[in-house]
Amino acid sequence: MPHTYDYIKDGQAIYAKSFATIRSEARLDRFNTEEARVVVRVIHACGMVDVAEEVIFSSHAAHAGREALLAGKPILCDSQMVAHGITRARLPADNPILCTLNDPKVPELARQIGNTRSAAALDLWGEHMDGAVVAIGNAPTALFHLLELIDAGAPRPALVIGMAVGFVGAAESKDALAAYPGLESVIVRGRLGGSAMAVAAVNALASEKE
Amino acid sequence: MPHTYDYIKDGQAIYAKSFATIRSEARLDRFNTEEARVVVRVIHACGMVDVAEEVIFSSHAAHAGREALLAGKPILCDSQMVAHGITRARLPADNPILCTLNDPKVPELARQIGNTRSAAALDLWGEHMDGAVVAIGNAPTALFHLLELIDAGAPRPALVIGMAVGFVGAAESKDALAAYPGLESVIVRGRLGGSAMAVAAVNALASEKE
Numbered sequence: 001m002p003h004t005y006d007y008i009k010d011g012q013a014i015y016a017k018s019f020a021t022i023r024s025e026a027r028l029d030r031f032n033t034e035e036a037r038v039v040v041r042v043i044h045a046c047g048m049v050d051v052a053e054e055v056i057f058s059s060h061a062a063h064a065g066r067e068a069l070l071a072g073k074p075i076l077c078d079s080q081m082v083a084h085g086i087t088r089a090r091l092p093a094d095n096p097i098l099c100t101l102n103d104p105k106v107p108e109l110a111r112q113i114g115n116t117r118s119a120a121a122l123d124l125w126g127e128h129m130d131g132a133v134v135a136i137g138n139a140p141t142a143l144f145h146l147l148e149l150i151d152a153g154a155p156r157p158a159l160v161i162g163m164a165v166g167f168v169g170a171a172e173s174k175d176a177l178a179a180y181p182g183l184e185s186v187i188v189r190g191r192l193g194g195s196a197m198a199v200a201a202v203n204a205l206a207s208e209k210e
Numbered sequence: 211m212p213h214t215y216d217y218i219k220d221g222q223a224i225y226a227k228s229f230a231t232i233r234s235e236a237r238l239d240r241f242n243t244e245e246a247r248v249v250v251r252v253i254h255a256c257g258m259v260d261v262a263e264e265v266i267f268s269s270h271a272a273h274a275g276r277e278a279l280l281a282g283k284p285i286l287c288d289s290q291m292v293a294h295g296i297t298r299a300r301l302p303a304d305n306p307i308l309c310t311l312n313d314p315k316v317p318e319l320a321r322q323i324g325n326t327r328s329a330a331a332l333d334l335w336g337e338h339m340d341g342a343v344v345a346i347g348n349a350p351t352a353l354f355h356l357l358e359l360i361d362a363g364a365p366r367p368a369l370v371i372g373m374a375v376g377f378v379g380a381a382e383s384k385d386a387l388a389a390y391p392g393l394e395s396v397i398v399r400g401r402l403g404g405s406a407m408a409v410a411a412v413n414a415l416a417s418e419k420e
Contacts, residue, residue, distance in 0.1 A: 004358065005354045005357065005358065005383075005386060007350065007351065007354050007379045007382065007383070008351075008378060008379060009324055009325040009326060009329070009351060010326075011326045011327070014326070014351070014378045014379070017377070017378045018376055018377040018378050021377040021378070022377060044376060044377070045375070045404065046256075046375065046402070046404060047375045047376050047377070047380065047400070047401030047402045047403060047404070048401070048402065079295075080294045080295070081291050081294055081295040081405065081406070081409070083294075084290045084291055084293075084294040085289075085290070085291040085405070114219055115219040116219060116220075116221045116224070117221070119219070140217065141217065141218075141219060141221075141224070144215045144217050147215065148214060148215065165255070165256065165257045165406075166228055166254060166257050167227070167228040167231040167232060167254070167257070168218060168224045168227045168228050168231070169217045169218060169224070170257065172217065173215075173217070176215060190257070191257030191258070192256070192257045192258065193257060194255065194256060194257070194404070194406045195291065195295070195405070195406055196291070196375075196404045196405055196406055199291070
């Protein structure tokens with residue numbers, strides 16, 4: 001005989017209880033209001049309250065990201081998962097979302113520059129980088145190459161969300177981003193990261209609604 | 211003056227070093243070869259070797275999932291992020307990937323059944339569930355509702371990847387899946403989970419290439 005499971009089925013009630021749990025368990029006191037909203041969503045995306053200890057914002061990062069989205073600037077993503085995870089309905093200005101990874105020019109570009117496809121895809125961002133919100137949720141090589149492009153004179157984004165994940169270059173690329181002069185950034189230190197965290201940061205900046 | 215960063219730029223070399231690091235650090239001895247391949251990719255997706263402690267396979271889960279993919283069965287996903295994260299080129303039989311979350315019928319269905327849109331979307335899976343690989347990377351309500359549908363006589367999937375994430379119902383829904391009689395499953399216990407982990411499990415089952 002079919003039985004039913006006892007669980008909360010109301011989406012809004014689930015969100016409310018989730019965020020209340022996170023705010024009661026996580027150490028958020030070193031963050032301002034805008035930053036805390038980002039950290040809460042990043043925690044929500046991964047299920048670990050301790051990730052708060054690893055999140056580092058530059059001085060005006062959260063505010064700069066929020067202002068860029070309000071101004072309609074594009075969101076540039078290193079992976080399709082990031083691009084498809086962003087909640088369109090939360091965006092304040094119907095902001096364009098751009099991921100160039102699957103562009104047919106990318107494999108040849110990667111060969112030319114001797115880097116990964118994830119890195120080469122950024123060479124197609126061009127003027128879209130100017131004042132944009134960049135969300136790196138996967139590839140350390142993309143994050144390193146972003147810094148190389150800016151070094152070489154590419155337009156500066158308003159904010160770089162550096163949440164590359166993994167065992168080779170992730171920690172180093174995010175440290176390099178956080179140390180980059182005059183570039184607003186938010187990172188998760190170390191190996192932790194991923195597309196869900198990068199998406200959570202964008203979704204948090206997109207709307208004040210929790 | 212632009213400077214360059216010292217990092218590995220060869221995708222295959224990055225994969226090789228990543229997986230070697232994971233295999234040297236993670237405790238994989240309780241897994242068979244097929245299971246270990248899944249666990250290694252799940253670790254790769256989240257950056258935490260300790261997640262291995264939380265991965266639970268039913269007796270024939272990894273093998274059943276691999277056989278279903280070889281047989282061309284579809285992959286049914288609870289979220290767009292999962293659907294877009296799966297590497298098509300790794301799939302052994304050009305397997306269809308289905309995510310019904312954005313179907314226009316879903317909001318009304320959700321109202322009718324008094325559940326979330328994530329759960330209601332599964333009511334559109336129908337006969338596609340028969341022998342399929344189900345990948346739940348986001349919503350505990352989707353996982354609970356899947357079990358309700360199977361209770362009520364829906365066709366059984368070959369494997370359910372239960373990697374719902376978060377603070378409300380995630381641990382409970384995955385425990386319910388693991389306890390479900392006669393259903394092959396792999397779960398990550400507790401709050402941990404997410405679309406990247408679910409994708410990693412599918413990608414690992416799809417090809418023996420590491």
